[in-house]
Amino acid sequence: MTGLAAAVVATACLTDPTAPAAYRLEVRPDTIRFVALRDTVRPLILEHHGSVGPSPLFIATYEILDTSIATNTSGLIMSRGAGSTRLVVRSPHGASDTAVVLVSQAIARLHALRDTVTLGALEALEPLEVVATDPLGSEIEHVSLRYAVQDTVIATVTDSGAVRARANGITTVTVTGNDQSAAIVVHVAQRVTQISTAVDTLRFTSLGETQLVPAQPLDSLGYPVMEAATSITVSDTSILAVDSLSIRSKRNGEAHVHFVAGGIASDLVALVGQVPYRIAAQLADTLAIQSLFRDSLIPVSCTIRDRNGFEVAGVPTVAPSSAGRWIGTTCDALRVRESGFDTLRIASDSLTAELPVVLAVRPIVGPVTPLVVDQMPGNTSVWAPSARRNSLGQFEVYFTGYTTIVDSTGQQPGDLYRLVSDDGQQFSYDGVVLTHDANTCDLNGSGIENIAISPRADAPGWRMFYSGGSFGCYGWQVFSAVSTDERTWTKEPGVRVSNGGSLPPDAPVTPPWPAGEGIVTDQLPDGTWRMTVGTYEPITPPENKFQITEWHSSDQLQWSYVRTLVTTRQLSAEGQRSAYSPTLSEIAPGVWRMIFTADDLNQPNGRSRLWSAVSTDRVTWQVEGQILGAPGVQYFYSALVGDRLFTIQAPQAPTPWSTTLVDLTVVQP
Secondary structure, three states: OHHHHHHHHHHHHHHOOOOOOOEEEEEEOOEEEEOOOOOEEOOEEEEEEOOEEEEEOOOOEEEEOOOOOEEEEOOEEEEOOOEEEEEEEEOOOOOEEEEEEEEOOOOOEEEEOOOEEEEOOOOOEEEOOEEEEOOOOOEOOOOOOEEEEOOOOOEEEOOOOEEEEOOOEEEEEEEEEOOEEEEEEEEEOOOOOEEEEOOOEEEEOOOOOEEEOOEEEEOOOOOEOOOOOEEEEEOOOOOEEEEOOEEEEOOOEEEEEEEEEOOEEEEEEEEEOOOOOEEEEEEOOOOOOEEEOOOOEOOEEEEEEOOOOOEEOOOOEEOOOOOOOEEOOOHHHOEEOOOEEEEEEEEEOOEEEEEEEEEEEOOEEOOOEEOEEOOOOOOEEEEEEEEEEOOOOOEEEEEEEEEOOOOOOOOOOEEEEEEEEOOOOEEEEEEEEEOOOOOOOOOOOOEEEEEEEEEOOOOOOEEEEEEEEEOOOOEEEEEEEEEOOOOOOEEOOOOOEOOOOOOOOOOOOOOOOOEEEEEEEEEOOOOOEEEEEEEEOOOOOOOOOEEEEEEEEOOOOOOEEEEEEEOHHHOOHHHOOEEEEEEEEEEEOOEEEEEEEEEOOOOOOOOEEEEEEEEOOOOOOEEEEEEEOOOOEEEEEEEEEOOEEEEEEEEOOOOOOOOEEEEEEEEOO
16 A cells, blocks of 8 residues: 555656655564564654655554554554564555564463373373463463373373373373473373173182182273272182182082272172082002902992082982992992903983993802812822813812822822812722832922823823922922823923923032922913913022912923012912912903912911912902911912812821811802
């Protein structure tokens, strides 16, 4: 507007030289700048007239085009708000000029209304409330500030200046603008405002079960308060136990669980009700075979268990034995009836269990009676009986008859005799089977004892294994004889099971390992021949006692030691001197019983007794105990055929013994 007036004046001067000189107005400065509100400036107003130099104009009119930016009071311009406008100045002579007015607040100070901001929930937002003022103290609106967070794991700041909680902790936010700054401490500390529970009832299906209490403290925005101090109590400590932040079931029942966190409480119901998970069945001992007298309780326990193994009320039932090996329907009432392998099948509702058992019913022995024989050889003392069924089905009892008459050498040698019976009750004397050698220092010079007969491996007929020896020279070993009719026997040369001595004897060395005190032979499935025999164990130094050992042969002639089967080490004190004279029977498929002799005759008032052991593999034998023995009576050797047991009975003292060949019935269910 001022430029337009000046142009008009200039035109007049050119067209009319006689006209008065033109006036021109000038505002200095042409741009008025403010950096604070309520600041004032009085601009310089100059008037130009013709060629006369400028002179201050004291009378002028002022107009601010936007009074929200600045105001005018008699030429004093005051800033009011940020922005730009124009100042228009007019003179009385019609001249005018303008100046630009620019108001922009400069930050002179930053001031935090709160030096600490506390946030009680994750993701909570809180404005930082930082005020920026210009040099004259006026607040600057819409100011652009920068924010730097010391630990952004704990908090962050939005573009609008609001702090956001991220994790519990303390950090610092530095606010900057121009060269000014302010620091604000941010403290994130979640406060519990509610308790979240996944369920309102806890259910335990076994004792000893542990569960975390499903209660979660939350802040106001629903985030878990992980560091909240919590406490758990239960209404009945006999039902539940508190283990830190979990509870453990102790017995069936109902109890309440009181959970407190941050002053907020929650109550849950806990129900403990065992659920049957399995049936636990076990025998009372770890023995492979349960050796029991008939009608004795089988030592088995069966209980219903929950998942953690605690007993659940209830009584399982036991299915009957398909082979009749027991009677009874519950584990605590099973009574053994028959020997053999079987399986206890136990059930309770839908639960089942199986427990394999091997039962061996202990033998029941009948009265001991003298063997009924039509006649016996004269002047002999009976010793070392063996027994078998021959190929005709007859009972044969072999024994050693030691002469009671001392011969010219001062010896009382013994020969092998045989008794025969068609019914096992009445026996007939059948003569001498094998005789001792004439010379007392020959291999069989003292006598022949204990036999076992097997089909001959190398030719038709039979082979007899027998124990022979000479007390003063060779000791006792196992020899053999052969026959084609089972009655007439011919001795074979050579030794089958050696006692470790030399031939001829290396006097005065005593052979270390006597052999032949009871013999049993059989053939294994692979064709190998097996001998179960009473011998000294072939160990060095030798131990002065008989044990029951096993030997193998591929041809019945050459025999090798394999293992020791039953030893005095397995027996009680009454059987510590020697164990010998095995006789075997299979009492059930895959279950064998051995009857043998053991004694303590090396002790004062010691005597000899019959014992038994059982096995499922004829390798590992489990001693059952004594089956025949009475005070004042001794029993030597054992020979079992079917249910007939043949042995020697003698008084305990004094010597020489008066021996009697006796038999008894042995029932082995």
